[in-house]
Amino acid sequence: MALALGLAGLAHRVHRVDIWAVPATRPAAFLAANPAAEVPVLILDGAAHVQSGAILLEIAGRFACLGGESAEGMRRARELVxxxxxxxGMCLPQLKEAQRPGGEVFAPDVLDWLRMRFAADARRFDLLLGDTTFLHGDRPGVGDCAVWGYAQWLDAAGVMPTPSMAGWLGRMRGLDAMRSPEAFFPTR
Ligand SMILES: N[C@@H](CCC(=O)N[C@@H](CS)C(=O)NCC(=O)O)C(=O)O
Incomplete structure (x- = not known):
């Protein structure tokens, strides 16, 4: 979401929420915006939007950017998101958590299954990217932002990118709007 807002040049304010804190102790405004106490949350014109994919599609559609400029781009955005x-989003977060010191412990069979899922996802990624620069074509769109969310953590998840994915990761890292997670969400 932060990358999408930056790529689209949309002015916004960032509020960092400590998701390691007990949910009930998180800021009241945040809990009011999302009673599930999860990030990300985007407040637009006073309305709270939750679920990262839904937020990305809202940004693309409402501001006609990052794929939302055309019906075809929007269709691609929906498919990718x-x-x-x-x-x-259903294997890398768990693989990353399994590598975190003190993180959740998964049975070896579960980890094998998650790695097998990622291998299939990596093959599908290659198919989706084809010989284009970004998943949306010449320029990145919200689909690229969605995949970047966890694909940026392949090392931390203990898995390898395909050569094609490695090229895409490099191009994503090279975007003018790209920042580190710490720079996107400063602690103040
Ligand atoms: N499917 C949701 C997942 C949201 C989610 O699980 N967020 C995690 C961080 S990645 C969170 O806020 N966890 C805090 C908690 O569960 O207390 C999305 O894509 O937005």
Missing amino acids: IWEANRI
């Missing part, structure tokens, strides 16, 4: 939520 929903694929990411079903696939990449």
Whole structure:
């Protein structure tokens, strides 16, 4: 979401929320915006938007950017965002957590299954990217932002990118709007 707002040049304010803190102790305004106490949350014209994929699609559609400029781009955005939520977002976060010192412990069979899922996702990523620069074509769109969310953590998840994915990761890292997670969400 932060990358999408930056790429689109949309002015915004960032509020960092400590998600390691007990949910009930998180800021009251945050809990009011999302009773599930999860990030990300985007407040637009006073309305709270939750779920990263839904937020990205809202940004693209409402501001006609990052794929939202055309019906075809928006269709591509929906396909990529929903694929990411079903696939990449359902193995890399768990693999990353499994590597974190003190993180959740998964049974070895579960980890094998998650790695197998990622291998299939990496093959699908290559198919989706084809010989284009970004998943949306010449320029990145919200689908690229969705996949970047966890694909940036492949090392931390203990898995390798395909050569094609490695090229895309490099191009994503080279974007003018790209920042480190710490720079996107400063602690103040
Ligand atoms: N499917 C949701 C997942 C949201 C989510 O699980 N966020 C995590 C961080 S990645 C969180 O806020 N966890 C805090 C908690 O569960 O207390 C999305 O894509 O936005």
